[in-house]
Amino acid sequence: METDVLIIGAGPSGLTAALETASRGLDVTIVEESFSMGGQFIQQTQLLQSLPSSYQPMRGFELAGLLTKQVEDYSIRCLLGHRVIGFYKDGSVGISDEINVFPLKAKKIIVATGAAENALAFPKWTLPGVMTIGAVQTLINRDFVLPGKHAVILGSSDFAMDVALQLSELGVQIKGIIEKTPSLTARDAEKVEEVRKKGIPVYVNSSIKEARGIGKVEEIDIVHGEQILTVSVDVVCIDGGRSPILDVFYQLGCSFSYQKELGGWIPQYNKSLQTDREDVFLAGNAAGVSSQGVLLTTGMIAGVYVSESLGAISKQEADIETMSLWRELEIMETKLYPDAWKARMQHVENFEHPVLKDQFIS
Amino acid sequence: METSYETIIIGGGVVGSSIAYHLSERKKEGILVLDQKFPLSGTSGSTQAWVWVHNKTPSWYAEFNMYSAELYPYLSKKIGDVEYKRTGGLSPFFNEADREKALLLAEAYKKIGIKIKVLSREEALEKEPSLNPEVAGATYSSIDGNVNPFRLVDMYMRAAKKNGVQYSTYNKVTEIQKLPGKFIVSSRKGTFVCNNLILAGGTWSRELGKLVDISIPVNQLRGQILVTEPLKPFLHYTISGLRQAFNGEVLIGYSMEEEGFNRATTLDVIQETANMAVHYVPQLKKAKVVRAFSGIRAMPEDGFPILGNIPGIENLYVAATHSGVTLSPLIGTLMTELILDGETSIPIDRYSISRFDLAIR
Ligand SMILES: Cc1cc2nc3c(=O)[nH]c(=O)nc-3n(C[C@H](O)[C@H](O)[C@H](O)COP(=O)(O)OP(=O)(O)OC[C@H]3O[C@@H](n4cnc5c(N)ncnc54)[C@H](O)[C@@H]3O)c2cc1C
Numbered sequence: 001m002e003t004d005v006l007i008i009g010a011g012p013s014g015l016t017a018a019l020e021t022a023s024r025g026l027d028v029t030i031v032e033e034s035f036s037m038g039g040q041f042i043q044q045t046q047l048l049q050s051l052p053s054s055y056q057p058m059r060g061f062e063l064a065g066l067l068t069k070q071v072e073d074y075s076i077r078c079l080l081g082h083r084v085i086g087f088y089k090d091g092s093v094g095i096s097d098e099i100n101v102f103p104l105k106a107k108k109i110i111v112a113t114g115a116a117e118n119a120l121a122f123p124k125w126t127l128p129g130v131m132t133i134g135a136v137q138t139l140i141n142r143d144f145v146l147p148g149k150h151a152v153i154l155g156s157s158d159f160a161m162d163v164a165l166q167l168s169e170l171g172v173q174i175k176g177i178i179e180k181t182p183s184l185t186a187r188d189a190e191k192v193e194e195v196r197k198k199g200i201p202v203y204v205n206s207s208i209k210e211a212r213g214i215g216k217v218e219e220i221d222i223v224h225g226e227q228i229l230t231v232s233v234d235v236v237c238i239d240g241g242r243s244p245i246l247d248v249f250y251q252l253g254c255s256f257s258y259q260k261e262l263g264g265w266i267p268q269y270n271k272s273l274q275t276d277r278e279d280v281f282l283a284g285n286a287a288g289v290s291s292q293g294v295l296l297t298t299g300m301i302a303g304v305y306v307s308e309s310l311g312a313i314s315k316q317e318a319d320i321e322t323m324s325l326w327r328e329l330e331i332m333e334t335k336l337y338p339d340a341w342k343a344r345m346q347h348v349e350n351f352e353h354p355v356l357k358d359q360f361i362s
Numbered sequence: 363m364e365t366s367y368e369t370i371i372i373g374g375g376v377v378g379s380s381i382a383y384h385l386s387e388r389k390k391e392g393i394l395v396l397d398q399k400f401p402l403s404g405t406s407g408s409t410q411a412w413v414w415v416h417n418k419t420p421s422w423y424a425e426f427n428m429y430s431a432e433l434y435p436y437l438s439k440k441i442g443d444v445e446y447k448r449t450g451g452l453s454p455f456f457n458e459a460d461r462e463k464a465l466l467l468a469e470a471y472k473k474i475g476i477k478i479k480v481l482s483r484e485e486a487l488e489k490e491p492s493l494n495p496e497v498a499g500a501t502y503s504s505i506d507g508n509v510n511p512f513r514l515v516d517m518y519m520r521a522a523k524k525n526g527v528q529y530s531t532y533n534k535v536t537e538i539q540k541l542p543g544k545f546i547v548s549s550r551k552g553t554f555v556c557n558n559l560i561l562a563g564g565t566w567s568r569e570l571g572k573l574v575d576i577s578i579p580v581n582q583l584r585g586q587i588l589v590t591e592p593l594k595p596f597l598h599y600t601i602s603g604l605r606q607a608f609n610g611e612v613l614i615g616y617s618m619e620e621e622g623f624n625r626a627t628t629l630d631v632i633q634e635t636a637n638m639a640v641h642y643v644p645q646l647k648k649a650k651v652v653r654a655f656s657g658i659r660a661m662p663e664d665g666f667p668i669l670g671n672i673p674g675i676e677n678l679y680v681a682a683t684h685s686g687v688t689l690s691p692l693i694g695t696l697m698t699e700l701i702l703d704g705e706t707s708i709p710i711d712r713y714s715i716s717r718f719d720l721a722i723r
Contacts, residue, residue, distance in 0.1 A: 086629040086654065094629040101629065253626055 003029040006106035011039025013284025013299030014112035020303025024312040038064025043141040115242035115285035123210035129217035148235035155239025261343035262288030272305035368392030374401035378562030379518035380694030386525035398534035408657025411511040416503035430692030451506025565660035579663035587615035
């Protein structure tokens with residue numbers, strides 16, 4: 001099988017990248033390990049305010065539906081339930097349908113593999129009932145299953161606020177939000193206010209000492225200053241932030257650099273979202289964990305430059321189009337995560353004008 | 363950090379760390395290990411880690427490996443649990459011509475005291491019921507086993523540190539100066555002086571040799587290894603090419619490729635490896651492969667260890683080898699004897715670097 005552009009991952013950034021390339025007449029293939037497109041948007045019920053100008057504010061799952069519909073309108077090859085599991089010596093991509101493996105030759109690859117949640121460990125954290133906050137959100141919004149009745153949340157990002165509100169709307173008692181730093185890390189003041197109004201206790205400068213329970217989590221000890229509070233719970237949501245999923249980049253031999261604000265190790269890339277492998281571009285959380293709007297925009301930028309690299313548009317056109325996209329990206333990112341934007345600029349600068357040699361793992 | 367040491371070891375892999383540990387057992391002070399990344403970042407962290415004797419040739423090399431394998435039970439007592447299992451080793455064969463070869467090998471080994479049994483098809487299947495029923499037979503030796511390489515290097519390191527050895531990591535050695543009676547070792551983080559210098563740079567040995575104007579002919583040979591999901595314990599023996607670890611994962615790998623330092627994995631080899639494993643143990647067909655990784659073997663030009671002094675440069679030593687996991691207890695012991703006593707309890711002349719042309723090419 002052959003294709004012009006292979007997009008790995010059908011999350012929001014993969015889909016916008018697919019639209020940018022397919023709309024310019026390129027032959028596009030998407031490979032996605034799950035059986036639906038839209039990625040993490042599928043279980044997001046909150047209203048997404050900060051989106052690129054080409055999108056109305058809407059809820060995550062609505063946007064997932066819209067992008068899926070748009071992609072289906074083009075003749076894009078969508079390999080759902082398929083995974084990239086490696087690469088052949090001649091550079092072909094190895095794709096598995098879980099039974100067979102077949103090679104696919106792609107002129108360009110856009111890696112949009114997203115991010116994975118980080119765990120925060122404490123003694124007995126492997127007890128059933130302890131799960132990441134993303135898993136909790138998937139359970140309630142996608143699978144319509146309540147994870148429990150009494151929950152605490154470890155960590156306090158915007159995402160934690162969203163899920164806290166969703167859980168309490170469903171009648172789950174939130175017995176505390178536990179944050180190790182002196183203040184909540186969420187940026188969205190309105191949401192924080194809503195959480196306060198619900199009377200959810202917030203413990204800053206605090207951590208979980210240990211969990212206890214027979215066969216499942218039954219109680220936890222919270223270290224709060226000098227005190228130890230024992231709280232009975234059946235769910236502990238871990239909000240440990242997310243880190244880009246890098247396996248494919250490792251296999252492709254890309255090099256990386258560390259940007260804490262963007263989720264840790266990320267592949268090096270330039271303003272075209274092109275890695276140090278000329279034929280490999282990237283988009284979305286894989287290019288640095290950020291907000292939903294930014295994910296869409298990075299997909300668009302990568303899509304435009306891949307189109308340019310395959311001769312579907314001129315360099316000049318590409319530069320003009322992406323100039324406004326980068327500007328939007330800046331506005332969206334500085335609004336929520338100003339440090340992430342700074343880190344992103346530094347990251348691009350480091351790649352285009354390396355100061356240090358040998359600073360990257362590979 | 364001190365800048366002056368009795369002994370500096372460059373390379374903290376299984377070989378360098380074993381030497382550091384064994385040396386520190388007898389001499390507590392003045393040992394420094396330098397590593398360009400960290401111990402286990404090299405070949406020792408990407409290995410099959412069999413402690414393997416059987417079917418190494420010629421028989422004198424097998425004998426050398428046997429002495430090392432025999433040290434393992436004592437080693438575990440001294441440095442702690444390294445998940446060493448003396449499972450016994452099985453090398454299945456699938457045709458009668460191979461039986462002839464196996465019988466010859468067994469004969470040759472007998473002379474040096476390594477017992478190898480040539481098993482019939484029935485005997486092989488009785489020992490390891492999961493083998494392909496089409497097997498023609500297998501060679502078997504009870505001395506073979508395997509170890510957890512991560513624990514092994516970590517325990518060497520902990521024991522060495524307890525004895526006062528210092529480690530400096532992310533500290534690449536970039537220059538070595540030979541002065542009368544001492545070496546000046548320049549590294550990324552500083553300059554150190556020492557009396558004895560040991561080069562244990564594994565697959566990077568050639569580069570290290572260049573720093574002292576000596577050719578250390580060690581080449582790179584890539585191996586790709588597959589790891590399955592944890593399976594219930596079902597493989598009893600270490601089988602050539604595959605073994606089941608403590609946690610139930612099966613490690614599978616046979617490949618050898620000349621790819622320099624490129625540690626990529628390729629589906630070509632992964633698929634070939636998987637097919638081979640299924641041929642040996644058909645029920646692996648159902649196992650899920652969860653990971654593949656590759657390691658770069660440190661392969662001396664003629665395949666045999668390079669051990670001992672470097673002729674013409676006093677107090678400069680080299681230890682570079684394939685099968686470094688198997689050989690590490692013995693190499694650590696012998697290098698310690700060489701450094702402290704000037705001679706070894708088991709002759710290592712055969713492994714001297716002087717068998718090669720020392721001029722840099
Ligand atoms: C796929 C595969 C399977 C294998 N299977 C087995 C097996 O089953 N049994 C067995 O016994 N052996 C096996 N081996 C071989 C065994 O793993 C190696 O022989 C052994 O790990 C070598 O150890 P080492 O300490 O010499 O090398 P390494 O672990 O590579 O250590 C060398 C160290 O030197 C450091 N270094 C290099 N240059 C510098 C410098 N300039 N400055 C500072 N530090 C430097 C490096 O960072 C590195 O940590 C296998 C190898 C591979 C790749």
